[in-house]
Amino acid sequence: MTDQVPYGRWPSPIGADLVAALDGRPEYAGSVGEELWWTEPRPAEGGRRALMRLRPGAAAAESVLPQPWNVRSRVMEYGGQPWAGLDRGAEGPLVVFAHFADQRLYAVEPDAGTPPRPLTPPGDGTGGLRWCDPVIHPAFGEVWCVLEELDADDPDAVRRLPVAVPLDGSAAADPAALRELDGPRHRFVTGPRLSPDGTRAVWLAWDHPRMPWDGTELKIADVGPGPRPAFSGVRTLIGGPEESVAQAEWDRDGTLLAATDRTGWWNVHRVAPDTGRAENLCPREEEFADALWRVGSRWFAPLGDGTIAVVHGRGTAVLAVLDPATGGIADAQGPWTEWQASLAVRGTRVTGIAAGPDRGYELVCLDTATGHCRTVAAGHVDPVGPAHHAQPRQRVFTGPGGREVHARVHPPHNPDAAGPHGTRPPFAIWVHGGPTSRSAGILDLEISYFTSRGIGVAVVDYGGSTGYGRAYRNRLRGQWGVVDVEDCAAVARSLVAEGAADPAGLAIRGGSAGGWTAAASIALPGTAGLYACAAISYPVLDVAAWGPGLTHDFESRYLDSLIGPPDESAERYRERSPVHHAHRITTPFLLLQGLDDPICPPAQAEALLAAVEGRDVPHTYLTFAGEGHGFRRAETIRTALEAELALYLERFPAAG
Structure with missing residues (x-):
């Protein structure tokens, strides 16, 4: 009674103590070979973000870095993708990350037992240099990412551009070792993505007074040959003041996939890199993307069999597999009704961060071969x-x-x-x-x-x-x-x-x-x-x-x-x-x-x-x-x- x-x-x-202890959620999931990596909140440790790692077959995840390491970028203040990993087989993974306190990029080889080493010049975290949305290119010995350069004395003097950072750490002491892939032609950019054949790169850009949900441009450039390739022929492929392109990725056939709202809804389109001709792969009055508050957000990811993992919905965001040949879409089964813009693909597995009305955010994996969806890490625990x-x-x-x-x-x-x-x-x-x-x-x-x-x-x-x-x-x-x-x-x-x-x-x-x-x-x-x-x-x-x-x-x-x-x-x-x-x-x-x-x-x-x-x-x-x-x-x-x-x-x- x-x-x-x-x-x-x-x-x-x-x-209130219980709420505070469990505040926050995992973010920025990604695959490093067969391993799953992400960041996780630590409210009791000053609110830092810990970098987590789940090895194949392991019963539990492990924190890669001790306090005070805090894996979080401040680019555009809201941050963005703060880490990238490279699978090196028996050598173990190489991971690059942004440290919140000084906003430098660091590299760490966790299996070698050595501390992180800086890759970029010093900064104080407020002025100076910030980095996000990294991608490791071992063939070039570089990390391609977004550089944000601030002037503490002049808030309006801001540069953002795609930059290559040497993996050997030479830029930590010599800023001249940094390589600008393109000039600061736009106020805001996302990190460049290299085509499967290595001849082109794409990224998003926009300018004041537009916000990215108002209008962005999908930029494409030719990538030259050699160990330190240069960008040339930069041009706008699609987008503009009244068209918001929220994400772009290369498909395995060398065409582009882009989430654009040219129809009034963010739908996934296939875009021809030569002409910019765009085909809506699943015309629906639903959103297949959202506002680009954080650089590197990923609402869709191409799969090896030609299908596409997508997050979609109307007032919700559920995971599904889209067949571009038919426009058909199959939702993942389970209690998860909200998926973050953080999809990691490996073979037939799609891993993301999801929650539902009866659970908080946890790492969930969909096996597209079987249709089975299950929690794999950071599982929700209801304390009451x-x-x-x-x-x-x-x-x-x-x-x-x-x-x-x-x-x-x-x-x-x-x-x-x-x-x-x-x-x-x-x-x-x-x-x-x-x-x-x-x-x-x-x-x-x-x-x-x-x-x-x-x-x-x-x-x-x-x-x-x-x-x-x-x-x-x-x-x-x-x-x-x-x-x-x-x-x-x-x-x-x-x-x-x-x-x-x-x-x-x-x-x-x-x-x-x-x-x-x-x-x-x-x-x-x-x-x-x-x-x-x-x-x-x-x-x-x-x-x-x-x-x-x-x-x-x-x-x-x-x-x-x-x-x-x-x-x-x-x-x-x-x-x-x-x-x-x-x-x-x-x-x-x-x-x-x-x-x-x-x-x-x-x-x-x-x-x-x-x-x-x-x-x-x-x-x-x-x-x-x-x-x-x-x-x-x-x-x-x-x-x-x-x-x-x-x-x-x-x-x-x-x-x-």
Whole structure:
């Protein structure tokens, strides 16, 4: 028999310590011969990323590098593929990786027992040189990758270009040993991929003010002969200002495969390298790629038999095998409904990082010969059991003008408690970051932390989110601070109208771009009084003070599309910014900020605090030294969760 307990105060086995200890997920899976490698979070070790290795037949994975090695790139601040491996048979693997602390590339031969040796010149991790998306070319004795060169004194002086790094370590002391494969003709690039016959290379490029989901170009170059081949004849094959190519790979026959949204959806096309003629291999109103936030993301991978492993879906991302001859597609079987853009192919095996409504992310392998799919490493372990997790429901709500608003609703759930008769539960509206991103319908302990205590969570894929086609993404063009705020409010009001939520017990919560929406939702008149409180993390709050020279280069012109070009839209920038409407804020809020955040610096949060100073607005401001954009350390995650719960318990009437 369940006990009647006020919402928010249900007894739960999911504590903040537990959530913090299990925060993060494996990333960047890859094959090195028959071995599987990836990176894994270590919240208890200062949030570092450990490099993991699973040998054939081994019962468990092993960490390749001890503390303080941290395998993580800072290219474009969000990073990208940070490592590459080479199978050398009896000699053991050679692995190249980016170390977070100094952003240098290192090489390590783990079976030789020697420490990592630097391949690139020193850097301090903030200015200087950064690297990502490496590919080892033993025939040339080089690593081909992306170089990001920054000037600490001039944030606008940035170069990104494809570069060859000698494997012998000569460039560690002599930067002249680095070889530029192409000049800095574009502001942003991905790493070059060499054709099977070695005569051509391709990569993606784009420029300000475009973001990669707005428009990119697939570049192709001729590769000269010799041990240090040069690029020539660089040209654009497909893409442009209104066509986003998210990934390109060579197929075994020398043609190209590319995920482009020229149809309004990111579909996989076969592209002729001579002419750029593109054939859609599986025309569907589904996404076979997503926003390119991280260089080296891989949503598809060609297989040796001519088929293609793909991640696809509409609001989801499932693994499948695509037959380009027929356009047929066969989904992998199993409980995994979300696959990361990190596919590793070896023979008939496709390994990726996947999760589902009843499990967190784990490494999963599909054998395409048998159709069998199984967990192979970093297996999900539920520390409390499924009874304490809410099952998310995919919903489509109606927003202003009858537009669709996608969301995932996690109702309060606990087998041992229920709310008092005649009462409704409180609900927190969660706003994902990005804003060009989306939520994932997976088991998330952070969500269960709240739902198991009697607080519902609705995660909103507001207009502008990925996963639903280009037209849905483009809803946010010029409308950031309007469409996102309205769509979140539409979900909140619908839950109240349905009787699912207490109208006096609504909260809004978000980080980064989600923090902007949460703050705007308590500052702008259209949603005044809707929310009882707000939890705001590392936000953008004054867009006039967030642009070139004031944030990192990658997003410094993002606002051109989200709001409008600054020189044409100054009044709109002011109208939308929560900091300029602080006089309207009466809603209590929690503000969380990493002090080392280069993307949304503390100055953004401090501007809001200054604007509400002297006014009777209950608020709490917590800062975290050593944390950047998103929290990685166990102690930070624990403190942030407990502070958010305390806010809800104080402000939700049903929790009294």
